[in-house]
Amino acid sequence: MMRIKADSDLCVGSGQCVLTEPAVFDQGDDGIVALLTDHPDDQSAAQARHAVTLCPSRALSILQE
Amino acid sequence: MTKSVAGELAGLKLPIERGCPFAPPTAYERLREQAPINKVRLTSGGEAWWMSGHEEGRAVLADPRFSSDKRKDGFPLFTLDAATLQQLRSQPPLMLGMDGAEHSAARRPVIGEFTVRRLAALRPRIQDIVDHFIDDMLAADERPVDLVQTLSLPVPSLVICELLGVPYTDHDFFQSRTTMMVRRTSLEDRQRAFAELRAYIDDLVTRKESEPGDDLFSRQIARQRQKGTLDHAGLVSLAFLLLTAGHETTANMISLGVVGLLSHPEQLALVKADPGRTPMAVEELLRYFAIADGVTSRVATEDVKIGGVSIKAGEGVIVSTLSANWDPAAFKDPAELDVERGARHHIAFGFGPHQCLGQNLARMELQIVFDTLFRRIPTLRLAAPAEDLPFKTDAVIYGVHELPVTW
Ligand code: SF4
Numbered sequence: 001m002m003r004i005k006a007d008s009d010l011c012v013g014s015g016q017c018v019l020t021e022p023a024v025f026d027q028g029d030d031g032i033v034a035l036l037t038d039h040p041d042d043q044s045a046a047q048a049r050h051a052v053t054l055c056p057s058r059a060l061s062i063l064q065e
Numbered sequence: 066m067t068k069s070v071a072g073e074l075a076g077l078k079l080p081i082e083r084g085c086p087f088a089p090p091t092a093y094e095r096l097r098e099q100a101p102i103n104k105v106r107l108t109s110g111g112e113a114w115w116m117s118g119h120e121e122g123r124a125v126l127a128d129p130r131f132s133s134d135k136r137k138d139g140f141p142l143f144t145l146d147a148a149t150l151q152q153l154r155s156q157p158p159l160m161l162g163m164d165g166a167e168h169s170a171a172r173r174p175v176i177g178e179f180t181v182r183r184l185a186a187l188r189p190r191i192q193d194i195v196d197h198f199i200d201d202m203l204a205a206d207e208r209p210v211d212l213v214q215t216l217s218l219p220v221p222s223l224v225i226c227e228l229l230g231v232p233y234t235d236h237d238f239f240q241s242r243t244t245m246m247v248r249r250t251s252l253e254d255r256q257r258a259f260a261e262l263r264a265y266i267d268d269l270v271t272r273k274e275s276e277p278g279d280d281l282f283s284r285q286i287a288r289q290r291q292k293g294t295l296d297h298a299g300l301v302s303l304a305f306l307l308l309t310a311g312h313e314t315t316a317n318m319i320s321l322g323v324v325g326l327l328s329h330p331e332q333l334a335l336v337k338a339d340p341g342r343t344p345m346a347v348e349e350l351l352r353y354f355a356i357a358d359g360v361t362s363r364v365a366t367e368d369v370k371i372g373g374v375s376i377k378a379g380e381g382v383i384v385s386t387l388s389a390n391w392d393p394a395a396f397k398d399p400a401e402l403d404v405e406r407g408a409r410h411h412i413a414f415g416f417g418p419h420q421c422l423g424q425n426l427a428r429m430e431l432q433i434v435f436d437t438l439f440r441r442i443p444t445l446r447l448a449a450p451a452e453d454l455p456f457k458t459d460a461v462i463y464g465v466h467e468l469p470v471t472w
Contacts, residue, residue, distance in 0.1 A: 029177055
């Protein structure tokens with residue numbers, strides 16, 4: 001199963017991830033990414049992967065597929 | 066090979082004259098065909114690396130070994146002359162020109178104002194604003210009307226005024242100063258516009274410090290006070306950036322988006338048939354026009370190897386967002402305007418830590434404007450041939466000066 005990691009130190013709050021897959025990514029009031037789950041289910045996996053490529057600050061990574 | 070390209074582009078000056086208003090300058094394609102990374106000579110006399118490729122451009126913009134500080138030696142200042150550089154060096158830097166920790170310290174406190182959720186809460190108010198200006202447009206006695214003045218400029222102006230707590234009655238003032246600053250007018254004109262705007266904003270921030278309201282600046286001031294600090298100069302820089310960056314760019318995208326859709330009726334028909342397509346259409350229009358081409362330049366602070374090319378410390382790099390957005394390796398048939406293309410990976414908003422702070426506000430405004438305009442005025446059409454419109458080839462940000470439409 002896919003595992004995703006978000007590095008809040010790198011996040012610049014662009015919200016690209018939230019726009020792409022709101023079932024996996026959220027932003028706190030401070031704008032910083034918060035993972036709703038670090039194991040996206042099959043339904044979300046493709047969009048979550050897309051979000052990783054869109055993140056401008058490379059704050060998101062896939063730890064395992 | 067690199068030499069001949071540099072020769073060809075001798076006197077590179079942005080914006081380079083476009084052959085077709087809907088396509089990047091043909092020189093871009095020639096450059097890309099030679100290599101994704103080329104050396105070019107600038108009007109300022111120096112040389113810089115020209116990044117044509119999407120992947121290579123993103124690599125540079127996400128790499129902390131490239132600096133955004135225009136004051137550093139080697140920064141490719143191809144749109145600025147020595148006197149402007151002098152002026153630049155005497156000003157406190159805007160967030161755009163900061164790097165690393167200094168940049169995060171300036172950006173972090175503000176990003177909470179632009180979260181997807183927070184912006185969604187503004188949607189109904191933005192819809193009201195758009196409807197209001199379209200009501201006015203429909204009530205106009207004469208046609209054609211100039212869409213730039215009736216809709217493209219007033220919508221983002223009013224939105225940013227409300228968000229920042231700037232009296233809308235002042236919008237004529239800052240709008241004209243902002244326009245002046247991005248035009249290729251004389252240096253004196255640009256300097257005067259800059260100084261007047263800076264003074265206005267300084268005064269505005271001072272007022273907010275003593276009489277806070279319910280707006281972004283007042284919240285920033287309260288936040289700083291809580292920490293026991295008040296960084297007046299920092300607030301002025303932030304205010305300056307948000308006020309100038311937000312409305313002119315969005316206005317240009319509204320106008321160009323309307324021109325783009327009206328000139329591609331089959332694409333417009335797709336959007337009209339299903340507003341669910343609008344968000345993707347907005348991404349495609351952002352990709353296609355990439356209005357802030359060349360704003361994303363950097364200078365290397367160390368030796369870096371990108372795409373097999375060695376870039377040395379102190380060498381300038383120009384990431385062409387327009388060229389990247391037309392890179393066939395990233396976008397199939399880039400010259401086609403295709404609203405159903407998944408174009409989210411365009412870099413019209415830049416990439417890396419500096420990626421546009423207001424991008425999601427812009428997205429929302431564009432979506433609401435296009436949906437509402439074509440729903441309420443389904444017979445809208447251009448009142449002049451698209452090729453004859455006065456395109457902004459004289460400005461740093463691409464757009465149209467006037468957009469006569471009728472229905
Ligand atoms: S896309 Fe990246 S930078 Fe933007 S909010 Fe998500 S994690 Fe943060």
